[in-house]
Amino acid sequence: MLKKTSHFMREANLIGGAWVGADSGATIEVVNPATRQVIGTVPKCGRAETRRAIEAAETAFHSWKKTSANERARLLRKLHDAIMDNQEALAELLVMEQGKPLAEARAEVGMSAAYVLWYAEEGRRVYGDIVPSPWADRRILVTKEPVGVIGAITPWNFPSSMLARKLGPALAAGCTAVAKPASQTPYSGLAWGVLAEEAGFPEGVVNIVTGSASEIGDELTENPLVRKITFTGSTEIGKLLMQKAAGTVKKVSMELGGNAPFLVFDDADLDRAVQGAVAAKYRNSGQTCVCTNRFFVQEGIYDRFVEKLVEAMGRLKVGPGLEDGTQQGPLIDDKAVEKVEELIADATAKGGRVVAGGKRHALGGTFFEPTVIADAAPDMRFMQEEIFGPVSPIFRFEHEEEAVRLANDTAFGLACYFYTGDLGRAFRVMEGLKYGLVGVNEGIITTVEAPFGGLKESGLGKEGGHQGIEDYLDTKYVCIGGLGL
Ligand SMILES: NC(=O)C1=CN([C@@H]2O[C@H](COP(=O)(O)OP(=O)(O)OC[C@H]3O[C@@H](n4cnc5c(N)ncnc54)[C@H](OP(=O)(O)O)[C@@H]3O)[C@@H](O)[C@H]2O)C=CC1
Numbered sequence: 001m002l003k004k005t006s007h008f009m010r011e012a013n014l015i016g017g018a019w020v021g022a023d024s025g026a027t028i029e030v031v032n033p034a035t036r037q038v039i040g041t042v043p044k045c046g047r048a049e050t051r052r053a054i055e056a057a058e059t060a061f062h063s064w065k066k067t068s069a070n071e072r073a074r075l076l077r078k079l080h081d082a083i084m085d086n087q088e089a090l091a092e093l094l095v096m097e098q099g100k101p102l103a104e105a106r107a108e109v110g111m112s113a114a115y116v117l118w119y120a121e122e123g124r125r126v127y128g129d130i131v132p133s134p135w136a137d138r139r140i141l142v143t144k145e146p147v148g149v150i151g152a153i154t155p156w157n158f159p160s161s162m163l164a165r166k167l168g169p170a171l172a173a174g175c176t177a178v179a180k181p182a183s184q185t186p187y188s189g190l191a192w193g194v195l196a197e198e199a200g201f202p203e204g205v206v207n208i209v210t211g212s213a214s215e216i217g218d219e220l221t222e223n224p225l226v227r228k229i230t231f232t233g234s235t236e237i238g239k240l241l242m243q244k245a246a247g248t249v250k251k252v253s254m255e256l257g258g259n260a261p262f263l264v265f266d267d268a269d270l271d272r273a274v275q276g277a278v279a280a281k282y283r284n285s286g287q288t289c290v291c292t293n294r295f296f297v298q299e300g301i302y303d304r305f306v307e308k309l310v311e312a313m314g315r316l317k318v319g320p321g322l323e324d325g326t327q328q329g330p331l332i333d334d335k336a337v338e339k340v341e342e343l344i345a346d347a348t349a350k351g352g353r354v355v356a357g358g359k360r361h362a363l364g365g366t367f368f369e370p371t372v373i374a375d376a377a378p379d380m381r382f383m384q385e386e387i388f389g390p391v392s393p394i395f396r397f398e399h400e401e402e403a404v405r406l407a408n409d410t411a412f413g414l415a416c417y418f419y420t421g422d423l424g425r426a427f428r429v430m431e432g433l434k435y436g437l438v439g440v441n442e443g444i445i446t447t448v449e450a451p452f453g454g455l456k457e458s459g460l461g462k463e464g465g466h467q468g469i470e471d472y473l474d475t476k477y478v479c480i481g482g483l484g485l
């Protein structure tokens with residue numbers, strides 16, 4: 001382990017500027033998914049510790065909201081620089097707890113820094129309005145103000161960048177935060193506490209708690225001091241949090257599950273489509289909410305696409321994330337492997353043909369072979385269920401309208417992709433697909449400059465772009481009379 005990595009590997013929570021353990025002394029073990037070895041522990045905190053963190057954030061909010069946008073931007077730029085100065089150590093820590101290849105971890109840490117820098121500047125452009133008054137003797141102002149204390153809950157698959165695209169806009173807007181990282185990958189989140197301290201953020205502005213998800217979640221959603229909940233994770237938990245947050249009418253931002261279609265038309269650049277397919281499917285071993293879940297390939301090129309995809313993903317190197325050249329790490333845990341195996345068994349029982357992979361990797365543990373299943377059919381479970389693993393079901397279609405109908409036949413609406421060389425078709429399909437994110441002849445599209453977020457049961461709100469700061473602001477209308485005008 002890099003010496004600096006251990007500096008960031010905190011086995012304590014940050015509450016009101018102090019690094020503390022759980023009141024009970026209880027801890028949670030953190031396991032390296034590649035080696036299945038315990039790498040450390042974190043506190044198993046609950047409602048009482050979370051309440052103290054919320055109260056610390058509320059106290060800090062009253063001064064933090066009065067800092068100028070420029071001052072907040074200065075601190076966020078220092079935070080950005082601290083992340084980039086420690087990118088290798090933070091990436092190594094991320095690989096140890098999550099398992100992804102080091103190259104992907106470096107990219108994720110870089111994306112975290114990019115979100116922080118983007119919102120350092122967006123915070124300086126939170127404009128209000130001066131509206132022409134309908135009354136000669138009054139003036140009308142519209143101002144934007146930070147909502148207050150926010151609660152952030154993040155998933156294990158991107159433990160750094162998912163926090164960055166919540167805390168970045170929140171802090172830039174003048175909010176303070178209590179964040180709960182996933183129990184399987186807490187260290188990247190706790191490292192945020194170290195970085196924020198070292199960048200000079202005042203005590204209580206950033207609080208990081210680990211432990212009982214339900215207890216911490218209940219305190220965050222029920223405590224009236226918390227004015228917004230921002231969550232990335234499963235749709236099931238997102239719905240639960242929305243219900244609980246309704247009790248005190250909190251703002252909510254939800255980045256939830258996906259079921260991305262990837263359409264390839266006869267007129268596509270086939271090699272480009274295959275390259276995009278590998279990128280859109282196998283990043284993080286298929287464990288991203290924007291990974292392709294269903295491939296729909298037009299009849300005329302179906303066999304050639306399958307053949308080329310099998311050949312391309314056959315070159316992916318499976319191994320531990322810290323090993324040179326690794327492109328596919330382990331899945332996060334045994335439950336994830338069992339889910340993938342269930343979906344493959346369901347598909348083969350319904351006529352699907354495994355043409356590559358299909359079983360646990362020879363490396364053992366939670367490593368899984370990159371898999372391609374031909375002759376996928378709409379009655380198979382992965383037509384509606386998110387795979388969250390390195391499996392590519394390939395459906396075939398004949399007509400454009402059929403492809404769009406099949407692609408939209410899901411409760412989700414996060415990301416979708418399609419490849420065509422026909423401009424008219426590109427506009428027809430782009431406008432026909434009911435998704436928040438659309439990749440046209442591209443398989444990787446996430447960037448800080450663009451609003452990321454789903455439709456339907458994939459979520460509410462946007463993260464990234466200029467839109468991403470809006471959810472951390474309240475709009476206030478002011479009517480001023482008695483001016484003697
Ligand atoms: N739209 C997006 O950007 C993303 C969506 N996802 C979706 O999430 C799923 C897999 O990710 P996964 O992390 O397992 O999702 P989960 O929803 O199980 O967990 C996400 C976070 O929620 C916490 N959590 C779990 N139960 C509760 C609760 N009752 N109250 C409060 N917090 C709770 C977890 O804590 P703990 O770890 O302690 O259980 C974790 O921090 C997939 O469906 C995937 O598509 C995942 C990542 C990104």
Ligand SMILES: O=C(O)[C@H](O)CS(=O)(=O)O
Pocket residue numbers: 157158161162232287288289290446452
């Ligand atoms: O959680 C995820 O899956 C991320 O949102 C994917 S991305 O933002 O890195 O594309």
